[in-house]
Amino acid sequence: MKTEDIALFHRIVETGSLVEAADILNVPKSTLSRRLQTLEDELNVKLFHRQSRAMTLTASGSHFYNKTTPLLATLEQTFSELSGKEAAVTxxxxxxxxxxxxxxxxxxxxxxxxxxxxxxxxxxxxxxxxxxxxxxxxxxxxxxxxxxxxxxxxxxxxxxEFVHFFASPEYLERAGKPTKPEELPEHNSILFRYPNGRIFNEVPFGKDRILSVTGNLCVNSLSTCLEAALMGRGIAMMPLPIAREYVENGKLVMLFEDIEPYEGxxxxxxxxxxxxxxxxxxxxxxxxxxxxxxxxxxxxxxxxxxxxxxxxxx
CATH class of the missing domain: 3.40.190.10 (Periplasmic binding protein-like II)
Incomplete structure (x- = not known):
């Protein structure tokens, strides 16, 4: 029984699909299917219920996956310890x-x-x-x-990264420059959606304050957030390295400079x-x-x- 075949079995379990596992691993589906069949033959058990595209574990397959997960980890660690720091990485x-x-x-x-x-x-x-x-x-x-x-x-x-508030001179001329925390929620903020789906609209202000902000634009990209701020779409909260060049050339203004920034x-x-x-x-x-x-x-x-x-x- 090959360790590589057990590792391939794990990838199929984790993707839930033979096709998807083959795509991610960049191996032909037929090769993956053949190696899975070899593993099942050696174990003399059926590991998956096979459907048109999805594959679900049998009771034996679930037991084998749970038992071999820590074994693979231990085996990999053992190889690392035996190979030493000079061993080639492949x-x-x-x-x-x-x-x-x-x-x-x-x-x-x-x-x-x-x-x-x-x-x-x-x-x-x-x-x-x-x-x-x-x-x-x-x-x-x-x-x-x-x-x-x-x-x-x-x-x-x-x-x-220290995160600050920024806006373009054009936006501030049109909407006014906020100078107090209470004024920020009254402005149009460029909202940011995190990868976990949460919208960053409860923003930290200084060390011990959270402000609720609103806006008519929500993005999930820092570059898009920067572009929106440069085009005067509202107030953006961004890491300083993203905006520094534009603050220096006057295309953006840093707001609330006397407030300790949020640490991302x-x-x-x-x-x-x-x-x-x-x-x-x-x-x-x-x-x-x-x-x-x-x-x-x-x-x-x-x-x-x-x-x-x-x-x-x-």
Whole structure:
């Protein structure tokens, strides 16, 4: 019985479809079907109830999945311990990145990691839409704090961004410039929808105040939020690195500069109920080290801060 076949079985369980699992893994459906049949023959049990497109676990299949999940994790960890830090990293990583200001630096760190590990292949998915990491076979993700379920993920806080209020001179000339907290709800705000579906309309103001804001435009992209603010559609709440260039050239005005800004947090996350591969472990070490060096030498934006000590995972 091959460990790889058990891992393929897990991917089919998690996608719920042979076709979808084949697409995500980039293998022919016939190959996946044949290897699943081989596994069932070796176990002498039926693992799935097969329907036209969907596949549901049998009682035996559910039992096998639950029992082999921790076994795969233990096996992967054992391989990591035996191989040592000098062992070559192989396989494939699927990495999801929320479109944050540090996207460029994270991408550069990924490319550096690939150069250090030429046998590894990587797929980068940049999206502000919610994605089930298990179902979509995503190994690692860089996500905002409100974008994932903490009960299902292991999360490491890696970056903080300070978020301010901005508006264009044209909007402020038309609607007036708010100078007091009570005035903000009276203005048209550009609302933001998080990947988990929640609209960010209860906004933090300073350390101990929450304001309810309204607006006629809601977006789920920081670049669209910036464009809307530049075109005078309303007041936007954005990370400073996104807006700094436009504040400096006068196209945007920062509001409430004397109020301590909200701290938005970005996390490096991975599913808690899936074994973490050697490639993922090594990548986590690499990207944390790369971001730390980037911030320390000033190459990254000075508004970002990494949190916590960088500790090897293997």
């Amino acid at each position: 396989g494939h990583l699927r990495i999801l990145i929320f479109p944050i200001p540090e996207l460029l630096y994270i991408t550069q760190a990924i490319f550096e990691f690939m150069d250090l590990n030429p046998a590894l292949t990587v797929e980068i998915i940049v999206s502000s839409e919610p994605k089930d990491m298990i179902r979509n076979n995503i190994d690692l993700a860089f996500m905002l704090e409100d974008a994932f379920n903490e009960n299902e993920m292991v999360a490491r806080h890696i970056i903080s 947090k970005c996390f490096l996350v991975y599913p808690s109920r899936r074994f973490i591969s050697l490639a993922s472990q090594r990548f986590i070490d690499h990207v944390l080290r790369a971001l730390d060096e980037c911030l320390q030498n000033g190459a990254c934006d000075r508004e970002a801060r990494t949190k916590g000590a960088i500790k090897p995972l293997i």
